[in-house]
Amino acid sequence: MYARCGRQGFRLSALLMSKKFRFLLAAFLLVGAVVYLMYTGVSRTAVYYLTVQEFEARRPALEGEGVRVAGRVAAGSVQRRMTPKGEELHFEIGDFSTDGSSGPRVKVHYLGVVPDMFRDEGGSDVIVEGRYEGGIVKAQSVMTSCPSKYEPMDEGAQMPAN
Amino acid sequence: MQNIDVGAVALSVAWLLALYGLVVSLWGGWGRREELVRSGEHALLAMWALVTIATADLVHGLVSRDFNLEYVAQYSSSTLPLHYTVAALWGGQAGSLLFWLLILCSMSAVLVLQNRTANRVLMPFVSATLLGVALFFLSLLNFVTPPFDRLPFTPGEGRDLNPLLQNYWMTIHPPSLYLGYVGCSVPFAFALAALITGRLDDHWIRSTRRWTLFAWFFLSLGNLFGALWAYRVLGWGGYWAWDPVENAALMPWLTCTAFLHSVMIQEKKNMLKVWNMALVILTFLLTIFGTFLTRSGVISSVHSFTQSGLGPFFIAFLLLAAALSVGLLLYRLPLLRSENELDSILSREAAFLVNNLVFVAIAFAVFWGTIFPVISEAVRGVKITVGPPFFNRVNAPLGLLLLFLMGVGPLIAWRRASWSSLRRSFQWPAVVGAGCVAALLAMGVWHAWALVSFSLCAFVTATIVQEFWRGARARQSIVGESFGQALARLVGKNRRRYGGYIVHLGVVLVFLAITGTSAFRIEQQVVVKRGEAFRIGDYQLRFDGVRAWQTDHSAHLAADIAVLRDGRMVDVLHPEKRLYKKPEQPATEVAIRSRWGTDLYVVLGSFDEKSGSATILAYINPLIGMLAWGGLVLAAGTLITIWPQRRARAVESWAAEHRGQRSAEG
Numbered sequence: 001m002y003a004r005c006g007r008q009g010f011r012l013s014a015l016l017m018s019k020k021f022r023f024l025l026a027a028f029l030l031v032g033a034v035v036y037l038m039y040t041g042v043s044r045t046a047v048y049y050l051t052v053q054e055f056e057a058r059r060p061a062l063e064g065e066g067v068r069v070a071g072r073v074a075a076g077s078v079q080r081r082m083t084p085k086g087e088e089l090h091f092e093i094g095d096f097s098t099d100g101s102s103g104p105r106v107k108v109h110y111l112g113v114v115p116d117m118f119r120d121e122g123g124s125d126v127i128v129e130g131r132y133e134g135g136i137v138k139a140q141s142v143m144t145s146c147p148s149k150y151e152p153m154d155e156g157a158q159m160p161a162n
Numbered sequence: 163m164q165n166i167d168v169g170a171v172a173l174s175v176a177w178l179l180a181l182y183g184l185v186v187s188l189w190g191g192w193g194r195r196e197e198l199v200r201s202g203e204h205a206l207l208a209m210w211a212l213v214t215i216a217t218a219d220l221v222h223g224l225v226s227r228d229f230n231l232e233y234v235a236q237y238s239s240s241t242l243p244l245h246y247t248v249a250a251l252w253g254g255q256a257g258s259l260l261f262w263l264l265i266l267c268s269m270s271a272v273l274v275l276q277n278r279t280a281n282r283v284l285m286p287f288v289s290a291t292l293l294g295v296a297l298f299f300l301s302l303l304n305f306v307t308p309p310f311d312r313l314p315f316t317p318g319e320g321r322d323l324n325p326l327l328q329n330y331w332m333t334i335h336p337p338s339l340y341l342g343y344v345g346c347s348v349p350f351a352f353a354l355a356a357l358i359t360g361r362l363d364d365h366w367i368r369s370t371r372r373w374t375l376f377a378w379f380f381l382s383l384g385n386l387f388g389a390l391w392a393y394r395v396l397g398w399g400g401y402w403a404w405d406p407v408e409n410a411a412l413m414p415w416l417t418c419t420a421f422l423h424s425v426m427i428q429e430k431k432n433m434l435k436v437w438n439m440a441l442v443i444l445t446f447l448l449t450i451f452g453t454f455l456t457r458s459g460v461i462s463s464v465h466s467f468t469q470s471g472l473g474p475f476f477i478a479f480l481l482l483a484a485a486l487s488v489g490l491l492l493y494r495l496p497l498l499r500s501e502n503e504l505d506s507i508l509s510r511e512a513a514f515l516v517n518n519l520v521f522v523a524i525a526f527a528v529f530w531g532t533i534f535p536v537i538s539e540a541v542r543g544v545k546i547t548v549g550p551p552f553f554n555r556v557n558a559p560l561g562l563l564l565l566f567l568m569g570v571g572p573l574i575a576w577r578r579a580s581w582s583s584l585r586r587s588f589q590w591p592a593v594v595g596a597g598c599v600a601a602l603l604a605m606g607v608w609h610a611w612a613l614v615s616f617s618l619c620a621f622v623t624a625t626i627v628q629e630f631w632r633g634a635r636a637r638q639s640i641v642g643e644s645f646g647q648a649l650a651r652l653v654g655k656n657r658r659r660y661g662g663y664i665v666h667l668g669v670v671l672v673f674l675a676i677t678g679t680s681a682f683r684i685e686q687q688v689v690v691k692r693g694e695a696f697r698i699g700d701y702q703l704r705f706d707g708v709r710a711w712q713t714d715h716s717a718h719l720a721a722d723i724a725v726l727r728d729g730r731m732v733d734v735l736h737p738e739k740r741l742y743k744k745p746e747q748p749a750t751e752v753a754i755r756s757r758w759g760t761d762l763y764v765v766l767g768s769f770d771e772k773s774g775s776a777t778i779l780a781y782i783n784p785l786i787g788m789l790a791w792g793g794l795v796l797a798a799g800t801l802i803t804i805w806p807q808r809r810a811r812a813v814e815s816w817a818a819e820h821r822g823q824r825s826a827e828g
Binding site: 022023026027030031033034037038040041042044045046047048049050054058068082083084085086087112113114116117129 | 504507512515516519520523526527530531534535544545546547548549551552553555556559560687688689739747748749750765767768770772773775777779
């Protein structure tokens with residue numbers, strides 16, 4: 001009995017010393033470190049990415065959370081004001097399908113440089129990113145959709161037949 | 163009446179030829195019938211000719227402003243300058259796929275012509291693979307997004323190319339990225355051929371080494387050009403945002419770089435055979451995935467929000483290619499045994515292995531972060547995105563580990579490094595690295611990441627300088643040349659090795675730029691009235707008002723910003739806002755003052771006429787200039803490694819060919 005234990009102990013130490021084991025250990029350590037970094041990276045920087053519809057469905061749970069909302073700027077909702085800190089923007093975004101004319105809307109407040117493609121009359125497709133506080137998304141960034149390199153922005157081949 | 167386009171006809175015939183070529187190549191390869199293999203190769207060449215004709219026809223349509231062609235009307239206009247009109251070929255969906263196909267066909271044709279007498283066992287399956295890929299793109303172009311669709315009427319004017327794309331970089335960034343992407347299919351085709359035929363020695367690797375380097379060269383440049391484009395055009399002060407489209411181009415670069423390193427281990431030690439196969443397959447799949455990502459709209463990105471119908475086709479092709487290549491790999495697994503084992507962690511093999519693991523880990527992290535919204539939606543029912551902090555957090559330590567390995571790997575001994583050899587190789591570089599830390603601390607730099615990064619950069623540079631120095635000194639004492647001569651001959655006779663060192667120097671420069679901009683960047687946003695000034699770094703910027711003017715194409719609003727240093731005016735910058743008239747679209751034109759690699763980057767955010775105040779964004783980006791220099795050095799180094807070494811190479815490839823034949827017959 002003792003002899004068997006002894007032999008097992010011997011095998012274990014041989015295993016620990018073997019090259020294969022050490023390489024595997026090193027590889028596991030590396031993989032473990034990467035997984036740890038990725039896990040904490042995700043939990044620290046993850047934000048919800050929602051459409052206006054989805055936002056509406058989860059609204060109460062989102063208070064205080066980091067969010068990223070995609071929608072279309074509702075016509076006539078844009079208020080722009082110059083302040084000593086930069087341009088201040090209040091607007092509302094609605095669902096892409098309704099242009100925000102009906103259905104749920106999300107209020108957005110933004111202070112900073114307004115992107116080139118943002119149209120004051122509304123209708124721009126935007127992604128706003130920030131924190132949802134007191135019923136308003138305090139946006140740190142407002143991204144307008146670039147007209148894509150690959151497809152025309154508005155659907156269909158409605159050429160201006162001039 | 164609807165006229166039939168030559169290009170459309172060419173594309174449909176090319177589709178038939180690709181199908182025919184695929185079938186006879188496989189048939190000829192398996193049945194060992196050379197005449198069928200030749201026929202397949204001729205089909206490939208004919209397909210190349212037809213695709214060239216189709217591309218020429220589309221370019222002709224663009225240049226002759228044939229707005230009846232939907233594609234031409236969509237992406238150009240009568241006032242678009244000629245070079246952008248030609249560049250519009252890759253400015254839109256269908257055209258970019260056609261351009262991609264043209265590159266693929268051209269490369270395949272060169273490959274077939276190169277190998278008329280060489281690699282006869284592998285070639286049928288090489289052409290079959292390439293024809294298979296071409297067939298996929300031809301199917302898209304024939305049945306899903308035909309580039310020669312005509313409109314029912316002829317608009318008087320086109321919608322023009324997106325102004326953001328009307329930029330100098332537009333003419334070179336996409337082509338170099340495409341060359342890189344498509345170049346990756348050549349080693350992939352050879353790998354598949356090796357798997358199918360069972361000729362699994364390193365012959366396929368030696369035959370494609372230059373192709374892989376070529377692909378890598380253009381992938382690297384494509385990524386760098388993209389970064390420079392973003393920096394100069396997009397006006398947010400940075401050059402890399404971990405946007406899905408950027409990630410799509412980065413991932414194959416990472417795995418391709420890993421592959422370039424691991425093949426050296428296979429060539430020298432006959433190890434890592436399965437790993438190499440896996441890497442080359444992965445690289446190819448990632449190039450297709452990247453093409454898919456930019457076009458499908460699966461993952462929203464600043465580059466493209468719109469959905470298109472191409473997604474399912476790409477997914478199907480990806481799955482098919484993955485299943486096929488992984489299946490073959492598993493089938494051949496018994497033949498891919500490693501002939502050697504790792505001896506010690508302190509060896510070049512181990513350093514290369516870790517380098518590979520890190521590259522793949524970075525690629526995986528980038529992949530994970532990119533598709534995270536899709537995964538989280540599938541698993542938890544809600545889209546969750548991760549931003550740049552995720553990528554930086556994961557990749558910064560891994561990148562620094564790579565930087566360290568870049569210094570260690572090339573110098574450490576094979577098999578097992580003794581302490582004395584380690585001391586001989588790394589004593590001075592370690593001193594230089596430590597000296598760099600001390601110097602930086604003395605200068606008051608306390609940023610931990612930056613200290614690590616800069617000292618590693620110094621360490622790596624020292625190892626490289628030491629290699630050049632020792633090599634040249636040795637030649638000097640043996641051959642009796644002057645130092646300069648010895649240095650030149652040293653590089654000339656060992657292009658692969660010393661070219662590689664030069665590439666590493668370029669990478670060090672890129673690391674300097676990344677470190678400088680991420681650790682020491684200054685950002686300032688202010689609202690100023692005319693005559694008011696603000697500080698940023700060592701500079702004082704004074705807003706001296708705006709000027710407005712019009713051209714046929716666009717309306718301009720430029721700010722005059724005086725740059726003062728120690729109270730003295732050193733420069734005047736003119737950041738601009740532009741409004742393009744057709745299509746009506748505003749754009750930002752940044753102003754940059756570069757000195758000693760450090761940029762002062764100024765953007766006119768907005769101007770309010772009522773109050774006369776402007777929002778100005780200013781950035782100081784230290785060391786960003788090293789990005790372009792790093793690219794240049796890297797390109798030069800790669801060219802040195804690619805440049806043919808006339809006699810030596812011919813003999814080597816002859817020997818490799820014969821070795822391969824013997825092992826296949828025996």
